[in-house]
Amino acid sequence: MLELDDIQHILVTRTPALTGRYEFLSFQDSASARAWLAGILEKIRSASSVRSTVETDNRWVNVAFTYEGLRALGVDEASLATFPEEFKQGMAARAEMLGDTGVNHPSCWVGNLASPDLHAIVILFARTASEHTRCVAAHEELLARIPGVERLSYLDLEATPPFDYAHDHFGYRDRLSQPVMKGTGEEPTPGSGAALEPGEFILGYPDENGPPAQQPQPEVLSQNGSYMAYRRLEEHVGRFRDFLREHGKTAEEQEFIAAKLMGRWRSGAPLVLAPEKDDPVLGADMQRNNDFNYKKMDPLGYAVPLGSHCRRMNPRDTAANMNRRRMIRRGATYGPPLPEGAPEDGVERGIAAFVICASLIRQFEFAQNVWINDKNFHELGNEHDPIIGTQDGTLEYKIPKRPIRKRITGLPAFTTVRGGAYFFLPGLKALRYLAGSGNAR
Amino acid sequence: MTNTMIHPTAAPETATPEIVEDWSKPAAMAIPKEGFFKLEQGRYGPIYPKTPANHGFTIIAKIKPGTEQTIREYGNKIESTIKSLPDGLAVLQLHYLRWVLFEIGQDTYFMYQGIFDTDFDKYTEDAVALFTKYGINTVFENLEGFPMDWKTNTPAFLKFVREHQRPSFLEYAEYPYVSAEEIKKALRLKAAFSNMLDQMQ
Numbered sequence: 001m002l003e004l005d006d007i008q009h010i011l012v013t014r015t016p017a018l019t020g021r022y023e024f025l026s027f028q029d030s031a032s033a034r035a036w037l038a039g040i041l042e043k044i045r046s047a048s049s050v051r052s053t054v055e056t057d058n059r060w061v062n063v064a065f066t067y068e069g070l071r072a073l074g075v076d077e078a079s080l081a082t083f084p085e086e087f088k089q090g091m092a093a094r095a096e097m098l099g100d101t102g103v104n105h106p107s108c109w110v111g112n113l114a115s116p117d118l119h120a121i122v123i124l125f126a127r128t129a130s131e132h133t134r135c136v137a138a139h140e141e142l143l144a145r146i147p148g149v150e151r152l153s154y155l156d157l158e159a160t161p162p163f164d165y166a167h168d169h170f171g172y173r174d175r176l177s178q179p180v181m182k183g184t185g186e187e188p189t190p191g192s193g194a195a196l197e198p199g200e201f202i203l204g205y206p207d208e209n210g211p212p213a214q215q216p217q218p219e220v221l222s223q224n225g226s227y228m229a230y231r232r233l234e235e236h237v238g239r240f241r242d243f244l245r246e247h248g249k250t251a252e253e254q255e256f257i258a259a260k261l262m263g264r265w266r267s268g269a270p271l272v273l274a275p276e277k278d279d280p281v282l283g284a285d286m287q288r289n290n291d292f293n294y295k296k297m298d299p300l301g302y303a304v305p306l307g308s309h310c311r312r313m314n315p316r317d318t319a320a321n322m323n324r325r326r327m328i329r330r331g332a333t334y335g336p337p338l339p340e341g342a343p344e345d346g347v348e349r350g351i352a353a354f355v356i357c358a359s360l361i362r363q364f365e366f367a368q369n370v371w372i373n374d375k376n377f378h379e380l381g382n383e384h385d386p387i388i389g390t391q392d393g394t395l396e397y398k399i400p401k402r403p404i405r406k407r408i409t410g411l412p413a414f415t416t417v418r419g420g421a422y423f424f425l426p427g428l429k430a431l432r433y434l435a436g437s438g439n440a441r
Numbered sequence: 442m443t444n445t446m447i448h449p450t451a452a453p454e455t456a457t458p459e460i461v462e463d464w465s466k467p468a469a470m471a472i473p474k475e476g477f478f479k480l481e482q483g484r485y486g487p488i489y490p491k492t493p494a495n496h497g498f499t500i501i502a503k504i505k506p507g508t509e510q511t512i513r514e515y516g517n518k519i520e521s522t523i524k525s526l527p528d529g530l531a532v533l534q535l536h537y538l539r540w541v542l543f544e545i546g547q548d549t550y551f552m553y554q555g556i557f558d559t560d561f562d563k564y565t566e567d568a569v570a571l572f573t574k575y576g577i578n579t580v581f582e583n584l585e586g587f588p589m590d591w592k593t594n595t596p597a598f599l600k601f602v603r604e605h606q607r608p609s610f611l612e613y614a615e616y617p618y619v620s621a622e623e624i625k626k627a628l629r630l631k632a633a634f635s636n637m638l639d640q641m642q
Contacts, residue, residue: 085596086484097482209570213593320532320567362566362595365484370563379622 002183002198002205004048006224006427010062010123010330011202011356012047012184014175015054017125019132020157020332022230022352023139024111025120025149030074032148033119037063037073037435039142040122046428047184058131062123063431064228064423066090069119073434075221082217083424086361087227090116091420098365099373099390104417111153113232113419118152121230121423123354125157125332132156155232155352157332165268165284168333169235169349170258170387170414173268173283177290177314179326191291193323201328201358202226208323221434224427229355229364232334232419233388238344240414247408260399261386263310270310275303293317301400306378309387312371318378327363328356350415360422388415457490462618468493469613476608483562485599489608493617495536497556502605504549508583509542512551515580516540522575529575532567534558536621551584558620561602569595 004012027033043061050060065073067088071080086094092106092114100106106114122139126132143149160167166174180188181202182195199207203215204223216222248254255278259265265274268283272292282288295317298304304311316322335349357363371377372385375395384390386397391413399406426434457478458470470492472478481488489496504512523529534557541552555561561568572581573592581587581601588597 094482097484210593213590320564321570324566324570361484366563366566369484374559374563376559376620379620 002181002202003224003427004051004184005046006429007047007202008062008425008427009045009047009050009060010354011226011328011425012181013050013054014330015050015057015060015125017060017127017332018159018163019127019129020123020125021132021136021154022157023122023124023154024113024118024152025122026112026115026117026152027069027072027119028148028150030072032146033069033073034435036142036146036149037431039146040139041431041435044428044431058128059124059126059135061125061135062425063120064123064425065120065434066118066421066423068116070424070434072119075434079217079221082215084214084216084359084361086365087422087424091229091422094365098368099384100417100420101390102392103413104390106420109232109417109419111155111232111419113153113230113421115152118421121421155334157334157352158336160333160337167266168351169237169335169337170240171266172258172262172264173266175329176264176268176286177310179328189286189290190288191293196323196326199358200323200326200363201356203358207358221426221430223430225430226356226358226425227360227364228423228425229357229360230352230419230421230423231355231417232350232352234348234350234416234418236344236412236414236416237338237349238342239412242344243412243414260305261308261397263304263308271303272298301378302402305397305399307380307383307386307397309385312377312385312389313367315371325363325366326357327367330354330356348418350418356425383411386411386414464616464619466617467613467615468617469611472608472610472612474608474610476606483560485562485565485596486603488560488562491560491618492609492612493614494556494612495558495614495618495620496560497554497609497612498561498602499607499609500553500602500605501607502551502584502586502601504542504551505583505585506549509549512542512580512583515577518576530571532571533564534621551580558622565599566595569598 009015025036027036040061040063044063045060050057067080067083067090070083080088091098092109095101095106112118124132124135124139126135143151160169168174177192179200180186180192180195181198181200183198184195186195188195197205197207199205199212203225204212204219206212244254244257247257255266259271259278264270265278265283267278267280268289269279270289270292272294273279273288274282293316294304294311301311319325331351331353333350334352335347338345338349355364355367372389375382375384377383380398382396383398384395391411393410393412395411397408397411399408472490472492476489477487478490489498536556536558539552539554541554543550543552569591571577581591582589587601588594591598591601
């Protein structure tokens with residue numbers, strides 16, 4: 001039985017936010033940290049609470065902590081020792097394995113995200129700009145009252161128009177393939193596979209391998225918690241559009257190249273089901289747009305290239321133990337949209353997203369290390385993920401085609417990692433435990 | 442779970458050799474004592490380099506006294522498993538596995554040598570899942586020091602494997618850097634080509 005009234009809502013619900021902000025905090029002492037948490041606690045709501053009022057709510061708040069943040073809050077060393085090694089080390093320390101090299105390296109990150117002083121994130125999603133402004137001011141008031149908590153940086157989020165469906169700055173429709181947990185009452189869309197055991201995403205529950213094991217202690221701290229890998233990914237929209245123009249003479253050809261990089265048309269229509277021509281009605285139809293496989297329907301990648309983003313991030317029936325590799329994605333776009341036809345303006349824009357899972361090393365890091373940045377994924381030899389893989393200009397991209405495949409050499413980087421961190425997302429009882437004096441050293 | 446990852450403090454000085462992957466030219470590679478040229482971290486610890494003989498490991502561990510026959514019987518078990526499920530180990534991208542038992546003094550040791558096309562670090566969890574599925578676990582459970590909670594404690598399993606891994610100091614291949622999939626593709630192509638010639642008679 002899922003304790004939806006104790007789980008932070010970001011794990012289960014999507015909110016109709018069009019704007020928002022992430023604030024990154026540092027705690028100077030544990031008393032201040034606990035005072036701050038106690039001050040924001042009532043704003044942080046459970047999944048069941050948000051579900052019942054989401055249509056009338058105007059803002060939604062979540063908080064999460066780095067390993068150093070838990071220590072700064074006063075969690076004792078015996079308890080800290082029970083957290084997994086990759087979380088203790090943090091994302092920046094694991095950069096090489098994650099593929100965060102060159103301009104993606106933590107030494108180039110912005111917002112102090114690679115610093116051990118990063119202790120907490122506050123996630124604000126808001127329905128309107130005025131609500132955004134009001135909430136930011138309210139949090140500033142709270143911070144002003146507690147001098148021992150410092151704001152290291154923030155990132156304002158904005159949905160990119162048109163607002164009738166979620167998409168990124170490149171124009172790709174998003175939120176098409178999401179795992180569903182047992183006990184949430186949600187039905188997986190056709191083709192998405194059966195609902196998974198909640199322990200794949202939430203601590204304290206059975207996972208696809210059996211009963212929970214190796215959970216951080218004490219139990220009150222880990223129950224209904226989860227891990228979040230944060231990625232701030234700049235999207236080089238001008239460079240992306242130049243690339244499409246270079247490889248496609250007409251608008252149709254450019255759309256086709258964009259689709260071949262992703263594995264779906266920008267409308268969301270999957271290439272497996274619409275291999276030759278875009279089908280926006282299919283793209284928008286959640287009952288049909290995820291209903292396909294690769295092994296039987298496209299084994300050689302004539303529709304969806306073997307190295308495409310979709311095929312790497314969810315190989316479906318062509319990978320082993322898929323149920324142990326699924327991840328919940330949440331997040332938003334940031335930065336102003338680049339108008340169609342406008343040259344690159346040098347303004348940073350992109351996606352600031354969270355990958356939520358019960359094991360960073362088995363889920364997020366595996367995807368990053370093996371699916372995204374293994375040159376030899378599907379025997380491709382010299383490729384990384386064309387959208388979010390590490391690209392240094394020496395790799396290629398192959399598009400299977402009869403009689404002879406198309407091979408693009410020197411693929412440019414369409415994205416750059418500008419920051420990231422590992423967070424622990426506690427349940428509501430755990431937040432109260434962390435805020436309370438019972439937790440004091 | 443405590444600190445179960447292995448973090449060597451010093452990287453060897455040896456320069457990484459310039460590699461040209463050419464299947465037509467037999468190649469040998471001498472490897473520094475540490476097992477790698479440059480310290481590169483995988484998810485669970487240092488990554489061992491791809492050599493002309495691709496990736497692989499050699500795990501050597503002492504067996505618990507009196508378990509030799511049990512271990513030998515697993516040879517038969519794996520044989521029949523693969524007979525009924527030929528692609529059962531496909532996910533590991535293997536070329537070869539060799540299981541050897543040998544004595545040093547009064548003790549018996551088990552050697553598990555595998556040659557495959559991907560770094561073991563990458564598909565670790567898949568391997569653990571396979572071991573559970575096919576009962577290879579029981580073989581490991583006969584080894585001294587093997588963590589008995591390995592099914593739910595992948596880091597402890599990995600620590601054991603890495604502590605008992607003996608890196609090669611020389612690897613050679615007659616057809617270097619070729620993957621099992623490429624070999625199978627070439628043989629399929631040859632079969633298809635023979636078939637085509639037959640059809641043209």
